[in-house]
Amino acid sequence: MLGEHSAISKHFVIMSQLAHRIYIYSFVTIVILVTAYLFYQGISYYSTSEVDRFYHPSHDLLKPSGAFGHGYGIVGTLLVLIGVFTYIARKRYRFLTRLGRLKYWLEFHIFLCSLGPILILFHTAFKFGGIVSISFWSMVAVVASGVIGRFIYIQIPRSIEGRELSLQEVRGMKTNIGTFLQNSYQLDQESYDAVLESTLVSYEERKTNLITGIVQKFFDDKMTIRRVKGILRKNGLSGPDIRHVAKLVGNELALNNRIDRLQTMQQLFKYWHVAHLPFALIMLIIMVIHVGVTIAFGYRWIF
Numbered sequence: 001m002l003g004e005h006s007a008i009s010k011h012f013v014i015m016s017q018l019a020h021r022i023y024i025y026s027f028v029t030i031v032i033l034v035t036a037y038l039f040y041q042g043i044s045y046y047s048t049s050e051v052d053r054f055y056h057p058s059h060d061l062l063k064p065s066g067a068f069g070h071g072y073g074i075v076g077t078l079l080v081l082i083g084v085f086t087y088i089a090r091k092r093y094r095f096l097t098r099l100g101r102l103k104y105w106l107e108f109h110i111f112l113c114s115l116g117p118i119l120i121l122f123h124t125a126f127k128f129g130g131i132v133s134i135s136f137w138s139m140v141a142v143v144a145s146g147v148i149g150r151f152i153y154i155q156i157p158r159s160i161e162g163r164e165l166s167l168q169e170v171r172g173m174k175t176n177i178g179t180f181l182q183n184s185y186q187l188d189q190e191s192y193d194a195v196l197e198s199t200l201v202s203y204e205e206r207k208t209n210l211i212t213g214i215v216q217k218f219f220d221d222k223m224t225i226r227r228v229k230g231i232l233r234k235n236g237l238s239g240p241d242i243r244h245v246a247k248l249v250g251n252e253l254a255l256n257n258r259i260d261r262l263q264t265m266q267q268l269f270k271y272w273h274v275a276h277l278p279f280a281l282i283m284l285i286i287m288v289i290h291v292g293v294t295i296a297f298g299y300r301w302i303f
Contacts, residue, residue: 020104023104023107024107027107027108027110027111030111030115031111031114031115031118034115034118034119035118038072038118038119038122042058042062042122044056044058045058045059045062045125046062046125046126050127053125062122062125063125064123064124064125064127065299067301069122069123069125070123070299070301071301072119072120072122072123073119073120073123073124074301075116075119076115076116076117076118076119076120076122076123077116077120077287077291078116079112079113079115079116079119080112080113080116080117080120080139080287081284082112083108083109083110083111083112083113083116084109084113084280084284086105086108086109087105087106087108087109090102090105106153110146110150113142113143113146114143117139117140117142117143120136120139121136124136134282134286135282135283135286135287135290138279138280138282138283138286139279139283141279142276142279142280142283145272145275145276145279146276148272149269149272149276152265152268152269152272153269155258155261155265156258156262156265156266156269177195177196177199177248177249177252178192178196180248181195181196181245185235185237185241185245186235187232187235188235191231191232191234191235194227194228194231195228195231195232195245195249198224198227198228198249198253199249199252199253199256214257214261217257221250221253221254221257224249224253225246225249225250225253228245228246228249229242229246232245232246
């Protein structure tokens with residue numbers, strides 16, 4: 001009965017992972033397809049010089065005040081506003097915790113705040129000027145800093161609910177590979193020591209910058225895992241066993257890296273908020289002013 005329960009639990013975990021992949025890939029696909037379609041439909045117009053666009057057959061549709069161009073701006077603005085304020089609400093109001101994990105809301109926020117700026121870009125017809133240009137470039141800064149923030153975010157270990165883990169909790173996630181190898185496989189002492197030693201190599205701060213150090217450590221870990229696989233092959237382990245042990249070693253190396261970088265990443269994340277939020281506020285304020293002026297001058301789209 002217990003085995004059946006474990007199998008069912010494992011099945012649901014796999015289904016959850018599959019659903020999450022579909023969730024992410026759907027967002028990526030939508031962004032790519034929408035961008036490709038808008039470029040395909042308007043490349044002739046957007047590649048025309050500003051002087052000659054007035055005579056282009058699509059000018060009345062694709063200009064910023066045109067039926068399509070204006071619509072891109074409205075839909076893009078709504079997507080950005082929804083993406084920003086729903087994520088803020090999810091973080092602030094506890095009753096929303098029942099509507100999904102925080103990381104799913106963050107991914108939805110990233111999706112809307114990626115697709116929205118793309119639509120706004122096409123709304124501008126690739127012409128930037130006046131006070132609106134400040135909002136646009138602020139938006140570009142927000143998107144760029146969002147990519148950086150996402151990178152920093154995934155470097156910080158979190159619970160399944162999205163809560164940031166403490167250093168002690170992260171260390172508690174480490175497995176005893178030595179005991180596992182002794183109980184599961186017959187390795188000679190030299191091979192056992194070599195595999196165990198590969199997981200004990202800590203990440204030493206290099207004199208290079210953080211990004212270069214992370215990239216270098218990534219390739220070092222790949223070489224370590226290949227070396228471990230070679231040791232296991234010499235001991236006659238089967239393919240599935242080799243992959244299983246290599247995966248455990250890879251997880252251990254990843255945890256070592258995260259432990260060594262945890263404090264740095266937490267500090268960077270604090271600094272990131274200081275840079276990200278002002279650009280977002282500037283973008284939103286000027287966006288509201290732009291919308292208000294547009295309505296005041298009678299540009300009400302199809303209404």
